[in-house]
Amino acid sequence: MSPDQWLEFLQMGGYAVHVWGSFLVLPALVLIELAILRFRKREVLGHLGWRRDQFRHK
């Protein structure tokens, strides 16, 4: 696609805020959830006195 076409695509026919506001909230939510999970995992490992590799499945 040419730069003009990209710009047109990003503008989404005047609905840029709506469309990108809907689609970009997905990676934001995923990152927040994974960060919370990482924090929780660290907390559990700290409580048990485990090292990181002891959380792995093998």
Place this chain on the structure above:
Amino acid sequence: MILCEKLPVRGTFKGFENSAWYRYCAPEAFYPLAGELIPLLAAAAMIALAAGLYLGLFAVSLDAHQGEAARILFIHVPAHRVSMLLCLFTATFAAIGLAFNARLAAMATMALAPTGLTFAFLDIWTGCIWNKAVSGDWWQPNPGTFSALALALFYLGFIVLHTATEDWERANKACVLLLLAGAVSILVDFASMQSWTAQQPGTLPGTTGEIRLGTVELASLLMTGLGFLAYGGAAALLRLRCVILERECRSMWVAQRQGRSAP
């Protein structure tokens, strides 16, 4: 299962002693299996989401009335369905946990609910934005928005109940009431979908009947939905592993695990 450890296998369980279902009821057996499943589900989620969102952003046909705003539906509808599905999974696991006194099933409800809340939030967020773009109002009173709100409240209530009481078996029992509310909202939503498809067959419900569901549109919805489901599974399993360690921290196998992998 607590029940199985105390009693000899009989009645309902007879014949299932060696089945995988029975074996993986034990948290210590499921813990490594969950660890194996997480990367598979994460990879599946990435592939399916890339395909589904690509189709939704580039390939689907749009109608004259909504224009590009209709693309929001290709993330909103899968989020709504996955949120409902996770509610059903949570309800099923809570019922199994209560009926068979299965520890792992009760833990699974706690692992699923926060991920369900994520999708309920995504559902409401995208729904409000779509309403704003198409009709000018953030909120439209219809069965879809009602059930989205009910599901979000269900997940919130579930999480609050579990964090408020230390006695998680009692919390699980109280959650049965909440599950009923979740199930009712799903029934309402299905009834409204049924009446919609009866009036305007072959269209996406709630879209003024102008988006035709062709192969590309269905493929986009399906791939995004499967991607959400796989992501939800991976996130729930990650959380389940934490919950298992939190709940079983005083049991033998956790201590043995630590001893085994220590240098």
